[in-house]
Amino acid sequence: MRISDSIEQFIKEMLGEDSPEVELKRNELAEYFGCAPSQINYVLATRFSPSQGYLTESRRGGGGYIRIVRVVETGPQKLAYLVRDRIGDSLSEEEAQRIIAHLRESGMATPSEADLMSAALSGRSLAVPLSPEMKAALRARMMKTMLLALANKGNGG
């Protein structure tokens, strides 16, 4: 088992229970998991980034802390934001998958809808001779178009 995953899980359990917000001590947590303190930063960067729906703030020095806040943007505004601001003319596969994971977790897409999107944007789908740039452009368009379809859900189009 990866230590990163354990730490991720631990934090998510803390977040899940009560509040959408945790405060923790980097060094304590590192000691608890028996890893280097900077490992915590790694976990925050790879699993609690803004694009994954989390904000973090921290303070150094005596009595320092790290606070993690889960941002619960849902619904149409979020979709509109994704289409308008977040996704430009180019989208990597990793980023696409992250967005889809977020849609699924926040309930904006059902698991099978998310799987469909994921399939459409997967490397397997796009396994045709195309430059990486072109694929990224294609992904961006596809993602936007699908998000619009998702936003229209239930509106009988």
Place this chain on the structure above:
Amino acid sequence: MRISDSIEQFIKEMLGEDSPEVELKRNELAEYFGCAPSQINYVLATRFSPSQGYLTESRRGGGGYIRIVRVVETGPQKLAYLVRDRIGDSLSEEEAQRIIAHLRESGMATPSEADLMSAALSGRSLAVPLSPEMKAALRARMMKTMLLALANKGNGG
């Protein structure tokens, strides 16, 4: 006896027993069979491809893994048929829309799933400078990949 066949059999036994899903370590498996790790990739490519009804995902780095999922053909063997026989290397937009309409009407896809597929394959999504042949090839791949995702619906991924 070919080593590839042994590995194939081994994996299929794991899949057969309990779950429609196995997770394995490439290096361990290679060591177990006394072959080069890349041999595993060969087996996956030649015996566990999507068109043979399997999906694979993997992760590199520390604690990496390979996961193989058998796509079960519950009810809709139709989907398997579509993937295997009906859709070739090329698919027009009209044909794609016809297939999607059929999926919706027959209840194999919910309206919003159908909309998503439709969006992914629409002219709007594919509005990038590409030859028509290339787009048709792309459509075929995307459709197949999405159909597999659909076939796997409800199989907890």
Place this chain on the structure above:
DNA sequence: ATGCTTTCAAAGTCAAAGAAAGTCAATTGT
């Protein structure tokens, strides 16, 4: 008490090392 200075306790950064899987071309086997 008020403002500097030192000191120490956090958290941050970054690059290097390590771990695992992917790719691909050359070789071997049937």
Place this chain on the structure above:
DNA sequence: ACAATTGACTTTCTTTGACTTTGAAAGCAT
């Protein structure tokens, strides 16, 4: 010829540690 096998090289993800930056509290001078 075609399928299988191998190994060198690449890419991706994780873990660690040395060094930096920031903040707070204590010490000291006025």
